[in-house]
Amino acid sequence: MSTIFSRTNPFHAKVLKNVNLNGVGSSKETRHLELSLTGAGLSYVPGDCLGMILQNDPELVNSILEEMKLDAETAVEINKHGETLPLKEALTTNFEITLLTKKIVQQAVGLTEDEKLQELVAVEYADQLKEYVDGRDLLDLLRDYGPWKASAQELVSLLRKITPRLYSIASSISANPEEVHLTIGAVRYTAHGRERKGVCSTLVAERLQEGDSLPIFIQQNKHFNLPESQEKDIIMVGPGTGIAPFRSFIQERAVNKAPGRAWLFFGDQYSATDFLYQAELESYLTDGVLTRLETAFSRDTAEKVYVQHKMVENSKELFEWLENGAYFYVCGDKQYMAKDVHNTLIDIIEKEGMMTREAAEAYLNDMKEQGRYQRDVY
Structure with missing residues (x-):
């Protein structure tokens, strides 16, 4: 009987390729990762996601052990079935240590001699607590509110299980049999006086070599196809990195010689260093797989130009495509980009369709109900 791989039983995929897509001098690092699915019996369709089972940064784990003066080898229970692991391994593979929650801080109160923590969790300080947990991690909490009198078991009992990270798949299996590709931006920033790193993205950028293996599973995405x-x-x-699923869409349509037209809006900081998959996209344009390619490089001009500005520049044709039954997809940053694109789309429908704002919003809602307006935002 063949093994069925899933979130609870991940497949260990071999890394075939791990390269930085950004040019020298870019402020970004975007990894293109190719993984082998040979022997997995896994399949996916464009729009699906790949889940990765993570490991925390060894440096962060070591800092926590040093801060707490705990022995790395102490056995701790990792679940209610009484399974145990050495503390260091448990912190590396089992527990979320880069995100704080209000619950963790509230439960930590009894484990420290610092009275300021009791103040922070008092009802009247709810706003301060919310502000404190935002952007801080377990190490911050341990450094800010010690000395601690917590045992290794009490420490891990505060923590939540580490959750797999999901990434939009950047390849079509018809174009790349037995492979899956990802496009991952390395997350690094400074906050509260410390360098921070995205758990999964820096694992890929800093520690994952070609030939290594990574525990993965496929997650269907029924709302983005x-x-x-x-x-x-x-x-x-x-x-x-919002380009990822569209690389998969375009590859799939190239293999199937789809007669439908395809129009891509891509943007980033500088065209010289941040035009992800440039050669590939330009060859699709030459071959007619991509009908149109609009790019917006925000730092190449005195005034910042984003994808929504390119939509406005092409508003007449864009509305004609919609009137002709085109499907409209957005992938990427939820906080700013997706909102701006959404509002710009309503502006375009309102202007080009000569409608009221309400009618334009209703038009977009109709598209959504028909499955013609789909978003994969994070």
């Missing part, structure tokens, strides 16, 4: 009919036109807005 190509149209059933290959004759339908598609408009894709995917700046930065």
